[in-house]
Amino acid sequence: MNTFLSLVDGYLGNGVTQMLLEGTRDTLIMVFVSTFFGYLLGLPLGVLLAVSDKDGIRPNAVIYRSLDIVTNVFRSIPFLILLILIIPFTKMLVGKSYGTEGTIVPLAIAAVPFIARMVEASLKEVDKGVIEAAQSMGAGDFTIICKVLIAEAKTSLLVGVTVVLGTILGYSAMAGTVGGGGLGDIAIRYGYYRYQLKIMVVTVVILVLLVQIMQFLGMLISRKTDKRRL
Amino acid sequence: MSKVIRAVNVSKTFKVGAETVTAVDNISFEVERGEIFGIIGLSGAGKSTLVRTLNLLERPTSGQIFINDTDLTRAGIKDLRLARRKIGMIFQHFNLLMQRNIIDNVCFPMEIQKIKRRDALERAYKLLEVVGLSDKAKAYPSQLSGGQKQRVAIARALASNPEIILCDEATSALDPQTTRSVLDLLRKINEELGITIIVITHEMSVVRDICNRVLVLENGAVAENSTVDELFKHPRSQAAKDLLLIRNVDDKRRAI
Ligand SMILES: Nc1ncnc2c1ncn2[C@@H]1O[C@H](COP(=O)(O)OP(=O)(O)OP(=O)(O)O)[C@@H](O)[C@H]1O
Ligand SMILES: [Mg+2]
Numbered sequence: 001m002n003t004f005l006s007l008v009d010g011y012l013g014n015g016v017t018q019m020l021l022e023g024t025r026d027t028l029i030m031v032f033v034s035t036f037f038g039y040l041l042g043l044p045l046g047v048l049l050a051v052s053d054k055d056g057i058r059p060n061a062v063i064y065r066s067l068d069i070v071t072n073v074f075r076s077i078p079f080l081i082l083l084i085l086i087i088p089f090t091k092m093l094v095g096k097s098y099g100t101e102g103t104i105v106p107l108a109i110a111a112v113p114f115i116a117r118m119v120e121a122s123l124k125e126v127d128k129g130v131i132e133a134a135q136s137m138g139a140g141d142f143t144i145i146c147k148v149l150i151a152e153a154k155t156s157l158l159v160g161v162t163v164v165l166g167t168i169l170g171y172s173a174m175a176g177t178v179g180g181g182g183l184g185d186i187a188i189r190y191g192y193y194r195y196q197l198k199i200m201v202v203t204v205v206i207l208v209l210l211v212q213i214m215q216f217l218g219m220l221i222s223r224k225t226d227k228r229r230l
Numbered sequence: 231m232s233k234v235i236r237a238v239n240v241s242k243t244f245k246v247g248a249e250t251v252t253a254v255d256n257i258s259f260e261v262e263r264g265e266i267f268g269i270i271g272l273s274g275a276g277k278s279t280l281v282r283t284l285n286l287l288e289r290p291t292s293g294q295i296f297i298n299d300t301d302l303t304r305a306g307i308k309d310l311r312l313a314r315r316k317i318g319m320i321f322q323h324f325n326l327l328m329q330r331n332i333i334d335n336v337c338f339p340m341e342i343q344k345i346k347r348r349d350a351l352e353r354a355y356k357l358l359e360v361v362g363l364s365d366k367a368k369a370y371p372s373q374l375s376g377g378q379k380q381r382v383a384i385a386r387a388l389a390s391n392p393e394i395i396l397c398d399e400a401t402s403a404l405d406p407q408t409t410r411s412v413l414d415l416l417r418k419i420n421e422e423l424g425i426t427i428i429v430i431t432h433e434m435s436v437v438r439d440i441c442n443r444v445l446v447l448e449n450g451a452v453a454e455n456s457t458v459d460e461l462f463k464h465p466r467s468q469a470a471k472d473l474l475l476i477r478n479v480d481d482k483r484r485a486i
Contacts, residue, residue: 127325129321129323132287132325133319133321136285136314136396137314137315138310138311138313138314138342143342147327147338147341151327151330152328152329154329155329226329227328227329227331227371228328228329228370228372229372230370230372
């Protein structure tokens with residue numbers, strides 16, 4: 001392993017391997033932590049959207065329309081603009097607006113409306129007949145949400161997580177352009193400012209590999225846990 | 231003794247754009263305890279809508295539904311949920327939870343009622359025995375045939391010890407042989423457990439095979455309400471005559 005590292009170092013320059021490894025670690029931390037917090041808010045929001053829509057279990061035009069508009073507004077703000085807009089908020093929350101911590105906040109916030117829409121779409125795929133069966137058994141709304149909607153949409157929700165991870169990884173690389181840390185930061189600093197093409201290419205290759213691996217694992221897990229096709 | 235189900239002047243209208251569709255038109259009927267009561271009519275006659283008003287999955291636009299003399303249309307949400315537990319329901323497309331195995335599907339109504347897992351499992355295994363699927367406990371719905379899925383649905387409906395079971399076209403997705411075995415199972419349940427069963431169908435053969443009495447629907451209204459014997463001997467309404475005719479054609483087709 002060490003010989004491999006020094007080999008790569010020899011090719012890219014001293015200490016670069018270490019930097020790339022740290023960059024990969026930072027990127028993964030940013031992506032997973034912000035996706036986690038994104039779901040903390042996005043999942044309930046998506047459930048509310050699915051439940052309050054016309055053919056949901058508790059239709060409520062006022063709630064649906066308001067959440068719908070808020071979600072759309074947030075989704076249509078370009079990520080970099082959002083990142084800059086919420087800098088005061090980010091500073092208040094984590095003390096700084098750059099680096100790994102400073103990027104997690106805007107990433108998570110950008111993820112929320114996106115996640116909410118994915119969750120909403122997944123839950124709406126659940127067969128109306130099964131929901132009706134649960135209602136005929138005297139199930140309350142909360143039981144139906146947890147044990148029918150979310151449980152039956154499991155496969156689709158997992159595919160959603162995979163898509164979200166990929167998207168957030170893309171955003172995190174973008175955040176690198178404004179001091180966000182991680183692989184995006186490295187690609188910009190070396191590839192763009194110092195024009196060290198080799199380092200930039202390697203960074204991009206790592207990003208591509210990360211997306212591929214996440215995609216592969218996510219799809220594998222969702223397929224393996226799907227009981228509709230056995 | 232009191233009637234187990236009493237529908238009084240039940241109507242249900244739907245707004246479709248600017249138009250109103252009357253799916254159920256001022257229907258009244260009573261069901262005796264322990265009966266197998268048929269509701270028959272052509273497609274669009276309002277059978278599904280009517281049966282869905284019985285457990286208030288569809289709230290009637292007007293009229294009342296009495297279950298054991300309790301007016302469900304006046305019950306609060308809590309009481310309604312409690313009442314629904316005593317009314318099992320099975321569907322044309324089974325409506326099983328596809329991500330749960332068979333035994334957990336049967337446990338589902340008991341989970342809703344917060345019955346202890348161990349007791350629920352024990353009861354679920356007994357019910358699978360009743361419907362002849364003990365060996366499928368750990369299988370998933372996608373691994374079962376239509377007839378087997380409907381048996382699971384029946385076991386699930388029985389799980390909450392219902393007084394009534396509503397069947398909406400429970401055999402319409404099944405072949406004649408499987409239909410017969412599912413109907414036999416329903417009759418057995420009716421005889422051995424004394425559960426009142428409402429059977430919705432568009433096939434006279436189903437009515438003839440298991441029902442005691444039958445309500446003939448046409449365009450959302452009652453065309454005829456009589457015993458099955460009476461209906462087959464002296465159909466009074468045109469709707470009943472038409473349905474009997476279709477059945478004769480079907481029988482002849484099968485004979486060929
Ligand atoms: N949710 C709804 N919105 C609008 N119209 C409806 C709705 N549900 C039922 N209808 C209408 O009410 C009428 C009766 O429908 P229903 O499903 O009760 O008939 P059915 O006798 O069960 O028919 P089938 O044998 O095809 O199942 C039909 O004209 C149908 O289009
Ligand atoms: Mg129907």
